Amino acid sequence: MSLRLHDTATRAVRVFVPLEPGRASLYLCGATVQAAPHVGHIRSGVNFDVLGRWLAASSYEVTFCRNVTDIDDKIIAKGEAEDRPWWAVATEFEREFAWAYDVLGCTRPTVEPRATGHITEMVEFMAELIDGGHAYAVDGDVYFDVRSFPAYGALSGQRPDDMLPAGDSAGDQRKRDPRDFALWKSAKPGEPSWPTPWGAGRPGWHLECSAMAGKYLGPAFDIHGGGLDLIFPHHENEIAQSKAAGRAFASYWLHNAWVTTSGEKMSKSLGNSLLVKEVVTRVRPIELRYYLVSAHYRSMIEWSFEALEENAVSFRRVEGFLERAAAVVGASELTDPLRPSAFDDAMNDDLGVPQALAVVHDTVREGNAALTAGDVVAVRTHRDAVVAMLDVLGVNPYSDTWTSSSNDDDRLRVAVDALVQGLLVARAEAREAKDWASADAIRDQLKIAGIVVDDTAGGSRWSLDTTKDV
Numbered sequence: 001m002s003l004r005l006h007d008t009a010t011r012a013v014r015v016f017v018p019l020e021p022g023r024a025s026l027y028l029c030g031a032t033v034q035a036a037p038h039v040g041h042i043r044s045g046v047n048f049d050v051l052g053r054w055l056a057a058s059s060y061e062v063t064f065c066r067n068v069t070d071i072d073d074k075i076i077a078k079g080e081a082e083d084r085p086w087w088a089v090a091t092e093f094e095r096e097f098a099w100a101y102d103v104l105g106c107t108r109p110t111v112e113p114r115a116t117g118h119i120t121e122m123v124e125f126m127a128e129l130i131d132g133g134h135a136y137a138v139d140g141d142v143y144f145d146v147r148s149f150p151a152y153g154a155l156s157g158q159r160p161d162d163m164l165p166a167g168d169s170a171g172d173q174r175k176r177d178p179r180d181f182a183l184w185k186s187a188k189p190g191e192p193s194w195p196t197p198w199g200a201g202r203p204g205w206h207l208e209c210s211a212m213a214g215k216y217l218g219p220a221f222d223i224h225g226g227g228l229d230l231i232f233p234h235h236e237n238e239i240a241q242s243k244a245a246g247r248a249f250a251s252y253w254l255h256n257a258w259v260t261t262s263g264e265k266m267s268k269s270l271g272n273s274l275l276v277k278e279v280v281t282r283v284r285p286i287e288l289r290y291y292l293v294s295a296h297y298r299s300m301i302e303w304s305f306e307a308l309e310e311n312a313v314s315f316r317r318v319e320g321f322l323e324r325a326a327a328v329v330g331a332s333e334l335t336d337p338l339r340p341s342a343f344d345d346a347m348n349d350d351l352g353v354p355q356a357l358a359v360v361h362d363t364v365r366e367g368n369a370a371l372t373a374g375d376v377v378a379v380r381t382h383r384d385a386v387v388a389m390l391d392v393l394g395v396n397p398y399s400d401t402w403t404s405s406s407n408d409d410d411r412l413r414v415a416v417d418a419l420v421q422g423l424l425v426a427r428a429e430a431r432e433a434k435d436w437a438s439a440d441a442i443r444d445q446l447k448i449a450g451i452v453v454d455d456t457a458g459g460s461r462w463s464l465d466t467t468k469d470v
Contacts, residue, residue, distance in 0.1 A: 025221035033093035135243040140186030140199030156232035206237035224250035285314040325383035337384035
């Protein structure tokens with residue numbers, strides 16, 4: 001079976017035919033680095049990492065570009081609120097995202113460009129659009145003329161007449177049409193700016209991705225990915241400005257669904273964010289990744305720690321088999337292991353990871369039966385197949401990703417959290433029994449170890465005492 005992918009633009013599953021045989025080019029809208037990443041943010045990186053791994057496993061040479069939006073209204077506002085430079089905010093959270101991608105086993109992209117490093121390409125892009133009659137400058141601002149592009153709205157299935165005014169410039173009476181969106185925003189006092197022929201300013205969000213995709217993947221490339229929330233206006237606007245400039249742009253559009261809490265998209269505004277750095281104190285990073293990949297990338301994940309733990313238990317069964325198999329056949333390196341064809345068929349069917357995982361667990365059951373029967377050859381065959389499948393999904397516990405020293409701190413943090421949580425449970429039980437002496441003794445014991453306990457309405461939480469000398 002050939003690889004088939006669901007293309008948002010055509011609303012159909014299509015056979016993947018790359019522009020160049022044997023090569024696959026992928027652009028993913030990366031982070032806007034204005035806050036630490038929560039689980040909802042990071043799902044896109046994990047899902048498209050699986051796509052990149054599967055393309056590589058299918059013998060494609062993959063060029064993967066994932067951008068960083070390091071200039072944005074929210075970044076500037078955060079810097080002002082915290083009385084520090086916008087670039088300090090962007091740098092801090094770019095590092096947070098890089099850590100989260102790494103800790104969850106995401107293969108680093110071929111290139112990871114920053115928006116602020118590509119102002120020249122953006123200025124050239126705007127000049128093309130203005131010369132072609134698709135954009136116009138007004139007092140230092142540059143807008144894309146939506147009416148100049150008849151196919152506007154095709155990706156999201158909307159008619160321009162039914163659209164609200166562009167959110168990045170709503171209420172601007174200088175625009176030819178309320179739906180026209182900003183390519184360039186004129187300089188404001190105290191804000192960062194760069195010179196252009198139309199005046200100093202900074203880029204609009206949509207312009208950034210078109211310029212960077214063109215720089216690294218060319219005027220036409222295979223796959224553009226991102227979350228569902230980016231279909232409109234971001235990806236709609238990318239298509240409009242790119243095709244208006246005469247670029248074919250992406251052949252396939254893939255969108256991952258959200259991580260939700262109480263049926264709503266996980267976001268800062270809802271106050272229900274779960275930061276990656278906090279979640280991986282409760283479960284191992286590899287278990288969090290397993291949870292995020294176990295659902296189909298186009299299916300919503302309703303977040304709960306109960307569901308996370310259920311998935312973790314499922315993954316531990318796979319690990320258990322690998323450990324028992326290693327005791328029988330040793331830790332010999334795999335030599336061109338064969339994946340079950342059913343696994344490959346599932347992955348080729350629009351990255352059907354749930355069905356692929358069913359094959360993994362079937363293979364584990366067969367491997368356990370071989371262990372019981374003492375069939376060493378079959379044990380090795382099944383072990384190798386399981387490892388090969390887990391490699392594709394990025395959850396092979398024996399890969400360099402999960403055994404390297406870079407993950408030692410994270411494993412230590414998970415272990416410490418497990419020990420502390422056990423003490424907090426004992427303390428809670430003592431408090432409920434009004435055994436205040438025992439409760440206080442546990443708290444004092446933790447304090448001596450440099451751990452501060454904070455009792456809240458939602459339960460007791462712990463943190464390291466940063467004032468304590470080590």
